[in-house]
Amino acid sequence: GSPAAALIYTLIGLQLLISAVAMGYVIVMGLRTLGGGYSSNDYEGVLSACVFWFMSVGVYTLLWYAVYVTK
Numbered sequence: 261g262s263p264a265a266a267l268i269y270t271l272i273g274l275q276l277l278i279s280a281v282a283m284g285y286v287i288v289m290g291l292r293t294l295g296g297g298y299s300s301n302d303y304e305g306v307l308s309a310c311v312f313w314f315m316s317v318g319v320y321t322l323l324w325y326a327v328y329v330t331k
Contacts, residue, residue, distance in 0.1 A: 268327055275316075275323050282316040285309045 289309040292298060298306055 271323060272327065275320055278316050279320060282309075282313045286313055 286309045289298075289306050293306055
């Protein structure tokens with residue numbers, strides 16, 4: 261292969277890893293919330309999980325457009 265192909269595969273693989281970590285983080289924060297670890301006054305962990313998830317989705321959208329649409 262070419263260096264461009266290696267870069268594209270690396271970016272897509274890294275984004276899949278980041279998405280998996282984001283899903284795990286949201287699940288852990290959800291379980292901690294259900295377990296009583298967070299209240300309505302203490303929600304920073306849940307908020308950070310949401311921000312991380314939406315940033316992951318935004319980066320995926322940019323990569324999807326750059327790799328699969330524009331090629």
